[in-house]
Amino acid sequence: LVPYAVYCYLRDKHQTADSTSWGEFANYNEEAIQDLASPDNDFYDEILLHYFTQYHLHLQLKDAVDYAHKNGVILKGDLPIGVGRHSCDAWMYRSLFHMDMQAGAPPDAFATKGQNWSFPTYNWETMAQDNYAWWRQRMEHMGNYFDAIRIDHVLGFFRIWSIPLDAVEGILGKFVSSWPIPSYDFSNAGIEFNEERYCQPYITDELIYNWFGSNSDTVKDVFLDGHKFKPAFANQRMLISFIKDHPEYQHLQAPLLDIYSNVIAIRDDSYNGNYHLRIGMHGTESYKALPHQQQEILNRLFDDYFFRKQNQLWEEEGLKKLTALKNSTDMLICAEDLGMVPAMVESVL
Incomplete structure (x- = not known):
């Protein structure tokens, strides 16, 4: 109860629940929290309010529970x-x-x-x-x-x-x-794993035109460096942030976001040459552009990864x-x- 009341006090004081904005209290420290909750502080009444609220919420809910039980009702x-x-x-x-x-x-x-x-x-x-x-x-x-x-x-x-x-x-x-798929599993199955081809968004001039039509040149000039995103747009969140500040590109946001997921595999967090196949990879343009033999091998790996492994x-x-x-x-x-x-x-x- 005490940490929660102090949390509410700090949230209201800083006008945000994001504790990373709370300065010295960004990281929870038990001793510091107990000091904040001391009755000697001028703001103690603000913390007491949360004690009071939680206590009466508890009493009211217990009353409801007791009433339900007395009348043969169980609560889920x-x-x-x-x-x-x-x-x-x-x-x-x-x-x-x-x-x-x-x-x-x-x-x-x-x-x-x-x-x-x-x-x-x-x-x-x-x-x-x-x-x-x-x-x-x-x-x-x-x-x-x-x-x-x-x-x-x-x-x-x-x-x-x-x-x-x-x-x-x-x-x-x-x-x-x-369990991720190690790169040697791809090799053993008959595919020499190409991380750039499988893990990076697959972009070609033809796809850019299919996706953006008359806006293709704008997309190439502003967002792309050849067939890759510019470093300023290395991920979806960076793109969203940019478009928020440049609403004239809002109409391009949805198809641009789609490009990031035009991949076949995702690197494992620990990496070490391990990968996860992207769910729904069969619907990506990246997958469709592969030779049929590679598609068949990936299909077998996909089924094993999601349904057996x-x-x-x-x-x-x-x-x-x-x-x-x-x-x-x-x-x-x-x-x-x-x-x-x-x-x-x-x-x-």
Whole structure:
């Protein structure tokens, strides 16, 4: 309660929830927070207000719970997979999050560019060191009010769609955890891996004209250096920032963003010659321009990567995380998800 009240005070004082703008309080420090919460401070009443609010919210919810139970009604709460990038939790426990990544969802029939939810992904390796104490604490607290919970996007406990912070659209993500494809697997399958050809946006004069028509020369002059983006537009977020300051190019934004995802593979974060095939690669102009033999080889690698290679890893990840949650509560745990649901999810649940 104390850290949350101080968080609210600092958020209001600086008029932003982005803690990186809070000067000496940008990084959470327990001793400094306790000093801020001291009754001796002139602004103590501002912190007290948040104690008061949270306490009465607790009382009101408990009254509602008691009334429901007396009338034979059970309550089901909701546990979303993510927390806000500028939330109190992300400020207090920054090491538990990958702040350089964004969670989302892969493309589907309803969102062809994927979804970017913007909140950071979890550092599961660090969380595992104390048996997921942060998650267990959440479950224990929710147990004060609810008889059952729904885990929203339960697939996130098996693997999360992880998008680089410099990307705007969800289509440039990959599943984490997942086993990447080492370059020698491409060689063994009959393809000599060409990183520039597979991982860089595929751009030709013909494609530029097909995409931009009469605006082709403008695109070449302003945004491109030959068949590559200029360094000033190295990623989607840099492009968005530029167009925000130059609205005369707004009509070019959507097709320009599409170019960034005209790739076949994405480098693994640790690199070391490892790659992830881009989901939906078959629809890219980059893929369509390849010889048929290379397409066939990539198809086999794609099917193995998405539908076989990861299955055991995802099963193990889901089991260890969800078991820790289940053992921390007496609530009935329910789960929801849709889209690409791996076969092992049902058996794990």
